[in-house]
Amino acid sequence: MMALQDIIKRSLHRSPWIVHYDCGSCNGCDIEVLACMTPIYDMERFGMINVGNPKHADILVVTGTVNQKNKDVLKSVYDQMPEPKVVVSVGICAASGGIFRECYNVLGGIDRVIPVDVYVPGCPAKPEAIIDGLAMAARKLEEKVEKKRRAI
Amino acid sequence: MITKVLAAAFFSVIISTLAGGILTGLDRKLTALMQGRCGPPVWQPFFDIVKLFSKEPMVVNDFQVLAAFAYLFSEILAVALFALKTDLLMIVFIMSIGSVFYIVGAMAVRSPYSQVGAQRELFQMVVYEPLLMLVLVGIYFETGSFNISGIMEREPLIIQLPLFFLVLSLVLDIKMKKSPFDFSASEHAHQELVRGIQTDYSGPYLAMVEMAHWYELVVILAMLALFLASHVVLGILLSMLVFFAEIVIDNITARMTLKWMVGFSWCAGILLTFSNLAYIYIRR
Numbered sequence: 001m002m003a004l005q006d007i008i009k010r011s012l013h014r015s016p017w018i019v020h021y022d023c024g025s026c027n028g029c030d031i032e033v034l035a036c037m038t039p040i041y042d043m044e045r046f047g048m049i050n051v052g053n054p055k056h057a058d059i060l061v062v063t064g065t066v067n068q069k070n071k072d073v074l075k076s077v078y079d080q081m082p083e084p085k086v087v088v089s090v091g092i093c094a095a096s097g098g099i100f101r102e103c104y105n106v107l108g109g110i111d112r113v114i115p116v117d118v119y120v121p122g123c124p125a126k127p128e129a130i131i132d133g134l135a136m137a138a139r140k141l142e143e144k145v146e147k148k149r150r151a152i
Numbered sequence: 153m154i155t156k157v158l159a160a161a162f163f164s165v166i167i168s169t170l171a172g173g174i175l176t177g178l179d180r181k182l183t184a185l186m187q188g189r190c191g192p193p194v195w196q197p198f199f200d201i202v203k204l205f206s207k208e209p210m211v212v213n214d215f216q217v218l219a220a221f222a223y224l225f226s227e228i229l230a231v232a233l234f235a236l237k238t239d240l241l242m243i244v245f246i247m248s249i250g251s252v253f254y255i256v257g258a259m260a261v262r263s264p265y266s267q268v269g270a271q272r273e274l275f276q277m278v279v280y281e282p283l284l285m286l287v288l289v290g291i292y293f294e295t296g297s298f299n300i301s302g303i304m305e306r307e308p309l310i311i312q313l314p315l316f317f318l319v320l321s322l323v324l325d326i327k328m329k330k331s332p333f334d335f336s337a338s339e340h341a342h343q344e345l346v347r348g349i350q351t352d353y354s355g356p357y358l359a360m361v362e363m364a365h366w367y368e369l370v371v372i373l374a375m376l377a378l379f380l381a382s383h384v385v386l387g388i389l390l391s392m393l394v395f396f397a398e399i400v401i402d403n404i405t406a407r408m409t410l411k412w413m414v415g416f417s418w419c420a421g422i423l424l425t426f427s428n429l430a431y432i433y434i435r436r
Binding site for chain 2: 084
C-alpha cells in the first residue's frame with residue numbers, strides 16, 4: 001500500500017500539467033510563461049505540459065491583476081480543475097496588483113479570489129524563476145496528497 | 153486449454169501496455185529532440201497515467217464513464233484477439249466499436265469543443281475505416297484468409313502488397329491524430345479546440361482513453377508487422393520504421409483541413425489499393 005502511495009506521489013511530482021490563465025496581464029509575464037516551453041528552457045523535460053483545458057490540469061498559472069470583470073472567470077477556471085490542484089501566481093501584478101493596485105477596477109492580487117500556493121515575483125518573472133515556482137508547486141501537489149492521506 | 157488461452161491473452165495485454173507506453177514516450181522524446189529540446193524521459197507516459205488515475209473523477213454525464221470503459225475494454229479485447237491469432241476482420245470491428253463509444257461519450261456532454269471534436273473524429277473514422285477494410289480485402293485476396301494464423305503461414309505480404317502497406321501507414325497516421333491529421337484532438341504538446349474530443353474526459357477517464365490509444369497504436373503497428381510476418385524481427389523493425397516516419401511527418405507538416413483529409417486520403421488510398429489489386433490480378 002505504501003509503495004502504491006509512493007508511486008502515485010512520484011507520478012504527481014513528475015507530471016504536473018499546467019493551465020495558464022491571463023488575468024489581464026500586460027503580456028510580459030505571458031510571454032515569459034510561453035518562453036518556458038522553448039528549447040532553451042524546455043519545461044517538458046520535467047514532464048510539465050501546457051494544456052488548454054482546466055479539467056486536465058494540476059497547476060493553475062495566473063498572470064496579471066484580477067479585476068471586477070474577470071474574477072468570476074478566474075474562479076470558474078479554478079473550480080473546474082479536479083483535486084489535487086495548486087495555484088501559481090506569476091509576476092508582481094498577480095501577487096499584489098503591482099502598479100495597477102490602486103486602479104478603480106482592480107481588486108488586487110489573485111489571492112483575493114482563489115487560494116495561492118506559490119508566488120513567483122518579478123516584472124516580468126524570469127523563465128528560470130517560473131520553472132522553479134512550478135517545481136515547487138509540483139512538490140506542493142505531493143504534500144497535498146500526503147495531507148489528505150493523513151486526514152483519512 | 154482455456155487457461156493457456158487466457159494466460160496468452162493476459163500476457164499480450166501486459167506487454168502491449170508496456171509497449172504502448174514506451175512507444176508514446178519515445179514519440180515525445182523524439183519529437184522533443186527534433187525540435188531541439190531535451191524532452192521528457194521515455195517512461196513519462198506511465199507517470200501521466202498513474203497521476204491521471206489518482207486524480208479526482210469529474211463526470212459531466214454518466215454515459216462518459218461507460219464510454220471510457222467500453223473504449224478501453226474493446227481495445228484490450230482487440231489486442232488479446234490479435235495475440236491469439238484470430239480473425240483480423242473481427243479485430244477491426246471491435247476496434248471500431250471502441251472508437252464509436254469514444255465519440256458518443258464526447259457527444260454526450262454539452263461542451264461545444266467536445267462536440268466539434270467528436271464530429272471531427274467521426275469524420276476521421278469515415279475516412280480511415282473504408283481504407284482499413286480495403287487493406288483487409290487486399291490481404292484476403294492474396295492469402296485467402298482473414299485469420300492471422302493463416303496470413304502468417306504465407307510468404308511475406310509486403311512483396312505482393314507494398315501499396316497496401318502504404319495505405320495502412322496512412323491509416324496509422326490518421327489514427328494517431330498526428331499532423332497533418334490532428335483535427336479532433338492533438339497529441340500532448342499541441343492544442344486544438346481546447347482539447348477537442350477529450351475536453352470533457354478528465355482524471356481517470358482521460359487515463360483510460362489514453363491507454364486505449366496505446367492499444368490502438370500497438371494493434372495497428374502489429375498489423376503493419378504482419379506484412380513481414382515470416383521474419384518477426386524484420387516485421388517489427390519495419391513497423392518501427394513507419395512509426396518513426398509518422399513522427400517525422402508530424403514535425404514537418406502543419407494541420408490541414410478536414411476536406412483536404414477526405415480528398416487526399418480517399419484519392420491516395422483508393423488509387424493505391426486498386427493499382428495493387430490490378431497488379432495481383434495481372435500476375436495471376
